[in-house]
Amino acid sequence: MSLEQLPLLQQLMLVLAAVVMFTSFVLLEQARLVAAIHAFAWQGVLVAMVTALVAAGSGLEHLFFSAALTLALKALLIPWMLHRLVRRLELDRHREPLRRPALVIMAALALVIFSYWVVTPLVAEELLFTRNIVAVSLAVVLTGLLMMVIRTQAVAQVLGFMSMENGLFLAAVSDTDGMPLAVELGVAFDVLVAMILFGVFFFQIRESIDSLDVDRMNRLTERVDES
Amino acid sequence: MTALLLSVFTPLAGALLLPLVRRLSWAGWLNIGLATLTLSATLALAMHVADQRIVANALFHIDDLNVYLLVLTAFVGLTTAIFSRPYMRHVCDSGRVSERGMRLYHSMFQAFMFTMLLALSTDNLGVLWVAVEGATLATVLLVSLYRTPEAIEAAWKYFILCGVGIALALFGTVLLYFAAQHVLSDPALGLSWNALYSVAPQLQPSITSLAFVFLLVGYGTKVGLVPMHQWLPDAHSEGPTPMSAVLSGLLLNVALYAVVRLKMIVDGSLAATATPHLAGYLLMGFGLLSFLVATLFLHRQRDIKRMFSYSSIEHMGLMTFAFGMGGPLATFGALLHMLVHSLTKSAIFVTVGHATHIAGTQSIDHIRGLIRTQPAVGWGLLLGVAAIAGFPPFGVFTSEFLVLSATMQSQPWLTLILVSGLVIAFAGLFRHLHPMVYGPVPEAQQPVPANMLPVIIHLGLVLWLGLSIPALLSQWLDRATQLITGAHLL
Numbered sequence: 001m002s003l004e005q006l007p008l009l010q011q012l013m014l015v016l017a018a019v020v021m022f023t024s025f026v027l028l029e030q031a032r033l034v035a036a037i038h039a040f041a042w043q044g045v046l047v048a049m050v051t052a053l054v055a056a057g058s059g060l061e062h063l064f065f066s067a068a069l070t071l072a073l074k075a076l077l078i079p080w081m082l083h084r085l086v087r088r089l090e091l092d093r094h095r096e097p098l099r100r101p102a103l104v105i106m107a108a109l110a111l112v113i114f115s116y117w118v119v120t121p122l123v124a125e126e127l128l129f130t131r132n133i134v135a136v137s138l139a140v141v142l143t144g145l146l147m148m149v150i151r152t153q154a155v156a157q158v159l160g161f162m163s164m165e166n167g168l169f170l171a172a173v174s175d176t177d178g179m180p181l182a183v184e185l186g187v188a189f190d191v192l193v194a195m196i197l198f199g200v201f202f203f204q205i206r207e208s209i210d211s212l213d214v215d216r217m218n219r220l221t222e223r224v225d226e227s
Numbered sequence: 228m229t230a231l232l233l234s235v236f237t238p239l240a241g242a243l244l245l246p247l248v249r250r251l252s253w254a255g256w257l258n259i260g261l262a263t264l265t266l267s268a269t270l271a272l273a274m275h276v277a278d279q280r281i282v283a284n285a286l287f288h289i290d291d292l293n294v295y296l297l298v299l300t301a302f303v304g305l306t307t308a309i310f311s312r313p314y315m316r317h318v319c320d321s322g323r324v325s326e327r328g329m330r331l332y333h334s335m336f337q338a339f340m341f342t343m344l345l346a347l348s349t350d351n352l353g354v355l356w357v358a359v360e361g362a363t364l365a366t367v368l369l370v371s372l373y374r375t376p377e378a379i380e381a382a383w384k385y386f387i388l389c390g391v392g393i394a395l396a397l398f399g400t401v402l403l404y405f406a407a408q409h410v411l412s413d414p415a416l417g418l419s420w421n422a423l424y425s426v427a428p429q430l431q432p433s434i435t436s437l438a439f440v441f442l443l444v445g446y447g448t449k450v451g452l453v454p455m456h457q458w459l460p461d462a463h464s465e466g467p468t469p470m471s472a473v474l475s476g477l478l479l480n481v482a483l484y485a486v487v488r489l490k491m492i493v494d495g496s497l498a499a500t501a502t503p504h505l506a507g508y509l510l511m512g513f514g515l516l517s518f519l520v521a522t523l524f525l526h527r528q529r530d531i532k533r534m535f536s537y538s539s540i541e542h543m544g545l546m547t548f549a550f551g552m553g554g555p556l557a558t559f560g561a562l563l564h565m566l567v568h569s570l571t572k573s574a575i576f577v578t579v580g581h582a583t584h585i586a587g588t589q590s591i592d593h594i595r596g597l598i599r600t601q602p603a604v605g606w607g608l609l610l611g612v613a614a615i616a617g618f619p620p621f622g623v624f625t626s627e628f629l630v631l632s633a634t635m636q637s638q639p640w641l642t643l644i645l646v647s648g649l650v651i652a653f654a655g656l657f658r659h660l661h662p663m664v665y666g667p668v669p670e671a672q673q674p675v676p677a678n679m680l681p682v683i684i685h686l687g688l689v690l691w692l693g694l695s696i697p698a699l700l701s702q703w704l705d706r707a708t709q710l711i712t713g714a715h716l717l
Contacts, residue, residue, distance in 0.1 A: 122434050165394065176405050180353065183351065187353070200368070207374075220464075
């Protein structure tokens, strides 16, 4: 069975999932923080759209609610909070280009291939749709992880963390018709509290090292100083 | 059911109530009162479970395994609250923490207890995830409470590493849920541990094994397994001491409990495949690696709390290894080790808290002559370390002996590695301990007001467990062993 034979709705969802992955790449490469936040907001919109499509396809009411929740949280509230923080920290003109962009993109591509390599044998061939969407969401999760590793700027690391959450949510909603509502609310609450705490930490870190480059925090290591 | 709700939600009420209490002295006492109420409720629940075997509803599932950890958690929570009242007062008086910081501390202490108890009692794997992530959120601001550059660095590292780890665990949870979709009649039950466990043999093995890798890495980060352990020594050494006591004594246990529960499902699913012990082997590998790395790192520590956090990694590694090995003997040993390690390690952190106040520093090189300045603290530290190193009259010896005998039975060659690891750890601990306890007393070193009651209770219990395990407890642990392995030991 090839992709064209899938129902139109599922094809549309796959396209959207692919665009989510694309925004992950944009996020990874973005030098300006504000632009990265916008890319993240778009990713949130796309994930909410996938959720809404799943809801339309299955007719499950709680999925419409979770689509609205995703839109409110991931596409509006968190980007707005980050935007405000960046402005208050006077980082809106901050540019931080990647040191080796080609290498990073290659690594991200390798992660996408890896995700397909892991997922393909797992999911039965009949479930063509699920197979693709699980692989794509794993790729989004791993790209987010890569972003947290290569970026040394605290705000950019938080964006990586949040896009990992987007990937997880995409996986949960598209291949299982969504988690139970209680769990979904709990996860959303945790993400929101995490965001508030991240905001607190930006200020604490800046107070402590006068910058948000977390690579400069290197007091706690296992190196024994011979003093 | 009332006892269950009371034991889980008392701390939540406390977390919401305590920020409103403006008088610090009241807040400390209220904290103790709430912890006492929680402990009584868990004890009532334990009696109920002893009668009925299982107390369950849509959201909770209490059996012999988790009720035992619930009681332990509530108990250590209470003794830590007793210790933290005068201790944090001292910290506040010395100006390291503001009054707002103290309110945050009390509230977050209760919030942390709530997440721990919720994680232990819930039946829903999603709620388990939310609670374990919630534990990070509750403690991360406490790690940075002193606002020193080190504390902020430690907190950030803790936040990011545990956040990423736990995100991977969520992916594993989603995969399990996905695997359950095709098997369960009601897909909404797909996150219920009970439902998953009952259909485990039908779950697709390839998906559950991938899920387990993600879950192990995720929850393993919280257990402090090497190489995801980087946050642990930092968070333990920079946070306030009562926090170190509950992190080491409780959080690590709860994360390991999550891994064990998930292993039960995965084992059921893999039973009929070519690799039935995959999950066990993974646990053994990670456990042994953590154990060995931590014993070596013990030697090169300069900070007393860092040293004991490496000792926690060592013991968690040993337990993970024992759970991985499976079998009634190893599992019984691991369960007992969870108990004695929690009691001993929190007692040690309490003593270390007083020791750092006496010396005014956490640097091992500058803590000297404790036994002469304040015999109670000096002896407490000496006995605590003797207990954690596995000296015979204490309970840690018993549990380590059980684990070693189990290893001898199933993997004889690994016994050699384990024994040498224990010897190396012992040497590392005593090398640093001796000058701290005996050593010449620095000038102008004064005793501090110390509350050694929690230490005496904890070490007394550990000693008791080393001399004779009461029949009640051994039967309790045996029933938990039977739940995990399907076979009785006794």
